[in-house]
Amino acid sequence: MDKVIPRKNRKFRYLSIAIGVFLVLAVIVFFSFNSKRTLNVKADELSIQKVEKAYFEDFVVFQAKVEPLNVMLVNVTEGGSVKEIFVENGAMVTKGQSLARLYNPNTELNYLTQETAIIEQINNLNTGKLNIRNQELNLTKDLVLIEHDYNDAKRLYDVNAKLFAKDVISKNDWNTFKESLRFQEERRKTIQQSIQKEKQSNQVQISQINHSIQTMEKSLDILRNNKKNFLITAPASGRLTSFEPVLGKTFQAGESIGKIDSKQGYKLAANVDEFYLEKIREGLKGQVEFKGKTLEVIVTKVIPEVKNGHFIVELAFASKEDITLQDGLSFGVKLVLSEKNKILVLPKGIFSQETAGKWIFVVKGNKGEKRFIKLGRENPSYYEVLEGLKEGESVVISSYSDYKDIEELSIQ
Known part of the structure; x- marks a missing residue:
């Protein structure tokens, strides 16, 4: 009699295999994420320096040009x-x-046209002033005639007054002489008042005309002087x-x-990186080398306006001795920003271009380990170390362009 053999459960076997594969993958992923990313490099490709305590002088070096003081x-x-x-x-x-002469035919023609127009206006005003004088003269002539008529009427009145008193002339004739004198008197009075008002009005007009003429003559003088501007002096x-x-x-x-250099002295002017804007102030002292001598200079002016990443600093020579300089000479200026003191320093290198000074590779044996640091002040030679490094430790200061994502260097 045949025996029935029970069939094994394949689902359990598949589940076990899947769990095993998952555990293997999990272990691989865990170690891949937690293992350090290492890169093999040759020792001669690296620049390695030691962290040390040294006298640190906060200074900046820049080029300055000689410029005339005035x-x-x-x-x-x-x-x-x-x-x-x-x-x-x-x-x-x-x-x-005289230095040079320029020529511009259009401008000169314009000057000539303006000059002609101003002269014509002055002539017209003088003509108007002459007409006013003529009007005043005519009124004066009229007054002379009226005075003559009045005097005749007054003479007849005086003569006939005596005759009328002796009854030589009739009353009607006498009234005629009286009326004639009254008329001439009123006529003379009216003309005198008119002449007086006319003279007052004429004085105002003539004063205004004279003022206008003076203004135009000044404009004419300015115009004629402007014609001389083609001559540069x-x-x-x-x-x-x-x-x-x-x-x-x-x-x-x-x-x-x-x-034009008035030869009253010289100064130094320099374009300095904006990084030093808060550090450089008036009164700071520095040094320059000139004909084998070290000369002291002092900051006299700081112009804080930043253009293209730079601002302007002006310096003067502290020495009172006569220094023969020439406009355009260039000097390397060392400007001291603080006194010397002994601190922990790190030699400068181009590693900071990729790390911004926030981390560095510290060399231990044949390994370079990534470590976060904090840097402070700097000068052309050193960084001030604030945190993360100890005296005597060796660090890589060369370029990190190929190591930005690396956590450990294997130095061969």
């Missing part, structure tokens, strides 16, 4: 093309000396620089055509 620009008042050149660049000039005495006109070259009104 410079006056030579500006073009009336635009035009260069017609004549009287001096050369670099020459010593005196105030008012030195606004001050000194050395002429940046003066490079070319015959036929056109300059616009207000454009600078040169500079």
Whole structure:
């Protein structure tokens, strides 16, 4: 008799296999996420330096150019093309000396037109003033005639008054003489009042006309002086620089055509990185090298306006001795921002470009371990170490461009 053999449950076997595979994958994932990302590098590819305690001097080095202490620009008042050149660049000039002459036919024609119009207006005003005087003269002539008529009437009145008293003339004739005198008297009085008012009015008009004529004459003088602006003259005495006109070259009104150094001294001017804006202030001292000597300079002005990531600093030489300088010379300035003191420092390197100074590889044996740090002040040679590093530790300060996602270096 055959024996029935029970069939094994395959579902249980599949479930066991799945659980096993899941556990293996979980272990692989766990170790992949928790293991350090390591990169093999050659020792000669790295720059390794030690963290040490050293005297740290907070300073900044930058290039500064010599500029005249007092410079006056030579500006073009009336635009035009260069017609004549009287001096050369670099020459010593005196105030008012002719430097160059410009020419602009359109502007000169415009000046001539304006001058003609102003002269015509002045002539018209003078003609109006003459007419007023003529009117006043005519009234005066009329008054002379009226005075003559009045005197005749008065003479007849006086003569006939005596005759009437002796009954020589009739009353009607007497009344005629009386009426004639009254009429002439009223006529003379009216004309005198008219002449007086006319003179007052004429004085006001003539005063206004004279004022207008004076204003136009001033405008005419200004216009004629403006015609002289085509001649460019030195606004001050000194050395002429940046003066490079070319015959036929056109300059616009207000454009600078040169500079004049009044030879009253020099200063240093520099464009400094905006990083140092809060650190540099007036009164800070620095040094420059000149003809084998170390000269002291001092910050005299800080212009805080930032342009293209830089601001302007002006410095003066502290020494009172006569220093022969020339406009345009360049000096390397070392500006001291704080006194020397001994602190923990890290040599500067380009690693900070990728890490922003927040972490670094610390070398132990043949391993470089990633460690977070905190840096403080800096100068061209060192960073100040605030946290994360100890004296004597070695660190990688070369480029981290290939190590940004690496946590450990295996140094071979």
